[in-house]
Amino acid sequence: MAGELCYLSIAEAGPLLKSRQLSAVELTNAFLDRIERIDSRIHSFVLVTSEEALRQAKAAENEIASGRYRGPMHGIPIGLKDLIETAGIRTTAHSKVLIDHIPGEDATVVSRLREAGAVLLGKLGCLEFAHGSPSADQAWPAVRNPWNPEHGFTGGSSTGSASAVAAGLVMGALGTDTGGSIRNPASFCGIAGLMPTYGRVSRKGVIPYSFSLDHCGPMAWTAEDCAIMLQAIAGYDPDDPGSANVVIPDYPAALNEEIRGMRIGVIRHFYESHLPPEDEMRLAFEAALKELTQLGAVLDEVRLRELEDYDDCKVIISEAEFFAVHEKDLIERLQDYGANLRFRALPGGLIRAVDYIQAQRQRHKLVVEMQTLFAGYDAMVTLCTYGPAPKMSTDEPTHFFQRPNLTAVFNVTGNPAISICTGFDRMGLPLAMQIVGKPFDEATILRIAHAYEQTTPWRRRRPSLV
Amino acid sequence: MADDSHQPSEEEVTLMLKRAGLTIAPEQLERCCAVVARLEAAARRLRKDLERSDEPASVFIRR
Numbered sequence: 001m002a003g004e005l006c007y008l009s010i011a012e013a014g015p016l017l018k019s020r021q022l023s024a025v026e027l028t029n030a031f032l033d034r035i036e037r038i039d040s041r042i043h044s045f046v047l048v049t050s051e052e053a054l055r056q057a058k059a060a061e062n063e064i065a066s067g068r069y070r071g072p073m074h075g076i077p078i079g080l081k082d083l084i085e086t087a088g089i090r091t092t093a094h095s096k097v098l099i100d101h102i103p104g105e106d107a108t109v110v111s112r113l114r115e116a117g118a119v120l121l122g123k124l125g126c127l128e129f130a131h132g133s134p135s136a137d138q139a140w141p142a143v144r145n146p147w148n149p150e151h152g153f154t155g156g157s158s159t160g161s162a163s164a165v166a167a168g169l170v171m172g173a174l175g176t177d178t179g180g181s182i183r184n185p186a187s188f189c190g191i192a193g194l195m196p197t198y199g200r201v202s203r204k205g206v207i208p209y210s211f212s213l214d215h216c217g218p219m220a221w222t223a224e225d226c227a228i229m230l231q232a233i234a235g236y237d238p239d240d241p242g243s244a245n246v247v248i249p250d251y252p253a254a255l256n257e258e259i260r261g262m263r264i265g266v267i268r269h270f271y272e273s274h275l276p277p278e279d280e281m282r283l284a285f286e287a288a289l290k291e292l293t294q295l296g297a298v299l300d301e302v303r304l305r306e307l308e309d310y311d312d313c314k315v316i317i318s319e320a321e322f323f324a325v326h327e328k329d330l331i332e333r334l335q336d337y338g339a340n341l342r343f344r345a346l347p348g349g350l351i352r353a354v355d356y357i358q359a360q361r362q363r364h365k366l367v368v369e370m371q372t373l374f375a376g377y378d379a380m381v382t383l384c385t386y387g388p389a390p391k392m393s394t395d396e397p398t399h400f401f402q403r404p405n406l407t408a409v410f411n412v413t414g415n416p417a418i419s420i421c422t423g424f425d426r427m428g429l430p431l432a433m434q435i436v437g438k439p440f441d442e443a444t445i446l447r448i449a450h451a452y453e454q455t456t457p458w459r460r461r462r463p464s465l466v
Numbered sequence: 467m468a469d470d471s472h473q474p475s476e477e478e479v480t481l482m483l484k485r486a487g488l489t490i491a492p493e494q495l496e497r498c499c500a501v502v503a504r505l506e507a508a509a510r511r512l513r514k515d516l517e518r519s520d521e522p523a524s525v526f527i528r529r
Contacts, residue, residue, distance in 0.1 A: 212523070312508035319505060331487045342490065343498040347505055349486045350479075355509040360522035362512045367523060 005030040006168035007462060010225040011252075013171065014072040017064060024064070024075030028057035028119050031077045035121065035169050038465050042144040044164035046082050047090060048122040053077065056119045063117070072228045072252070074117030079170040081161050082123040083130055084216070085205040086110055089120075093207050095128045096139050096336045097329055107205025108240065109174060109216055109233045116232040121170055124160030130181055130209045131157065131322055132341035134392070145189060145389050146463035147429050152389040155185035161219045162189035167465055172220040172229050178209045179314055180384075180407025182217050183419035183434055188389035190421045190430025190458070192449065193219040194226040197440045198414035199244030201230070202237035208325050210318040211242070212360070213411040222459055223420060223449035227251035230442060246440045254443035255450040260296025262448065265373075267382035270307045270406055278387035284422040284431040285383055288452065292381070295451050302380060304373065310366060310412045311404035316351060316359035317412075323348030363412055370413040371439065379445050380436045382406060384419040388429035407434065416442045420449045421458045430458075474502050 005027055008016075016022035032050050039045050060075040085091045085103035087110075092098045106114065113120075125143045127133055133156065134142035143159035145152025146167035154163050158175025162185035165173055175182040177195040186193025194217045201216045208214055218229035231252065236245040266289060271277050293299055323330070323345060330337070330345055337345065374380075383406050410417045417436040424430055437445040453459050474482075479499050483490060490498050 308511065312512040315505065315508050316512060334489070339494065343494040344501060346483060346488050346490055346498055347479075347501040349488055350482050350502060351505060351509070355512075357522055358509070358513045358516060361516055361520045364521055364523040365515070 006034050008171070009222050010072065010076050010171050010220060010228050011222070013076060014074075014228070017075040018069050020064060024057040024060040024119065025054065027075065028053050028077050028121070031121055031169065038167060039169060041149050041465065042146050042163050042167055043141045044124055044143050044160040044167065044169060045079070045122045046092065046094065046125045046140050046160070049089060049120055052089070053119050053121050060117050060119060070115075070117040071232070073113065073232045075119060076171050077119045077121050078113065079121050079124045079161060079164050079173040080110065081126050081158050081173065081175050083126055083176055083207045084110060084174055085207065086120070086123070089123065091123065091207070092139070093129045094126045094132075094138065094140065095338070097333065099139060103205070105205060108202035108237045110205065112233045112235075118232070124164055124173060126159055126161070127157035128338045128341050129207070129326070130176055130178060131344065132338050135338040135340040138338045142392065144392065146465055147190065147389070148427065151391055152429065153188065153392045155188040155385070155389065157181040158185050158193070158219060162186050162191055162193065165189070165191045165219055165221055166463055168462065172218060172225055174216060174233070175219045176206055176209070177215045177217060177411065178213045178318055179411050180405050182215070182219060183384050183407045183417060184405070186219055186419040187384040187432035188430065190424070190432070191219060191221055192223045192226050192418060192420050193217070194230060194418045194442065194446070195410065195416060196230060196234065196442055197244070197416045199242050200246070200416070200440060200442065201233050202235075202240040202243055204237055204239040210321040212317050212321060213314065215411070223418060223446050223453055224252065224255055226418065227255055227446045227450070244440070249443045251443055251446055254447050257447060258296065259292070259448050259451045262297045262378040262444070263376065264292060264297045264299050264448070265302030265377040265380040266299050267302055267304060267380055269303050270382055271386065275307070275386065275403060277383055280425040281383060281385070281387050281431050285433050288422045288433055289381070291452055291455055292448070295455065297448070300377075302373065302377065304409070305366065305369065307404045307406070307409065309362075310409040313359050313362045313366060314408040314412050316355055317363065319348035320351040320356045323351070367413050370415065374415075374438050379448055381433055382436070384432045384434040388425045388427070388431055410436055415439060416445060418445050418449050420453060423458055424461070474499055474506065
């Protein structure tokens with residue numbers, strides 16, 4: 001029974017909690033037991049906050065019993081990427097640099113989840129400062145992919161968030177995304193991961209990687225669960241200079257509308273000309289396009305700039321801003337950073353001011369071009385990664401700079417994008433695609449993702465961890 | 467960084483890092499140079515179609 005509870009979606013658990021057919025304490029205990037039994041195989045948590053979780057669960061249970069139900073996140077067990085600050089709870093960014101960092105305040109997204117009544121199970125591992133890669137000298141072992149813990153890398157950088165959701169150790173999690181860090185691990189772990197529009201979700205209290213490109217967003221088993229979580233965390237925050245004061249729709253309600261007649265642009269040229277994906281990934285994408293057509297969407301090939309144009313812009317901006325954030329510590333205590341982050345981070349200090357400005361000027365052109373092109377479409381679709389999860393390695397981190405990724409495009413332009421599962425390869429590893437929307441139109445891509453998930457069998461399969 | 471023909475040597479990168487107040491272990495220098503070369507190439511390419519009046523993306527979502 002406990003295992004079954006841990007595989008409920010947020011959308012399924014909410015009505016059970018509300019009607020008191022399910023106890024928030026019982027649910028939380030089921031997750032804590034499962035974490036105790038399973039997490040040693042995948043290392044998704046860096047800190048389990050059992051006492052706090054049970055206290056919150058008890059409070060949720062009492063409130064619901066007294067008729068003060070807060071909404072669909074009330075009593076739902078969640079985890080947070082350890083880049084997101086929590087008052088009185090250690091927040092390390094998975095780095096020795098912040099090994100003793102206990103924030104005095106919650107990030108805005110944490111406050112909003114608390115107000116929604118969510119139960120915090122703990123802090124989840126990630127790549128160091130969202131930019132490193134696994135190396136043997138880090139304070140915690142690298143997060144493993146629950147679909148094959150011995151083989152699989154989880155992508156990056158919201159590794160623990162994706163792994164814990166897939167393994168049924170949390171019902172939902174928050175991640176952050178500067179070049180694909182929500183969508184990439186969501187793809188490798190077979191879950192749904194939503195990067196909202198820049199400005200839609202507050203970054204206040206999220207340890208920065210790159211101010212211009214950072215997003216915070218939900219990661220969950222289904223697109224529907226992402227919609228429920230987004231509803232809780234979205235909205236203007238005067239404490240985030242990048243926050244946008246834009247109307248928030250009812251995301252879960254938007255899922256009920258059909259996608260018939262929607263115009264969806266298909267982007268193949270990113271990978272067709274120079275960078276072929278693995279066959280199984282490509283074939284799963286083509287099959288997904290057929291599903292969308294059968295659901296009534298009108299598909300049309302679309303061409304953007306070459307992938308490299310976005311990648312060049314992204315890498316100059318993000319590396320310069322990352323170095324600016326870390327300059328003092330990189331000079332004074334370089335040895336406290338993981339080996340694989342050191343050689344990545346230092347060259348950011350050599351980028352000239354004029355190169356950074358040219359990248360921001362180029363970015364403006366790319367943004368305008370993208371929004372102009374989007375006038376003809378409701379959404380666009382493309383691959384999320386070139387293949388399923390690669391083999392875990394702790395000594396080959398240079399791939400980050402070797403091949404433009406398929407996700408950073410939309411960090412540069414700020415559009416919302418969601419990664420969803422499109423099947424499994426012959427080794428049982430998940431395959432995925434990403435659906436991209438117009439600025440502040442997360443509702444449309446969630447609706448497309450939900451419609452696809454409803455007509456395909458992929459949400460019925462879980463990792464066989466016990 | 468925008469010299470078309472330039473491939474940074476280990477000596478040059480070491481010197482640039484030193485000027486920026488940074489040091490790197492010798493065993494990591496080769497990888498660091500690869501990253502520097504990657505960034506230099508990106509910086510060269512991204513200015514290809516910029517015109518005098520192009521503004522930076524200070525507020526990047528146009529509404």
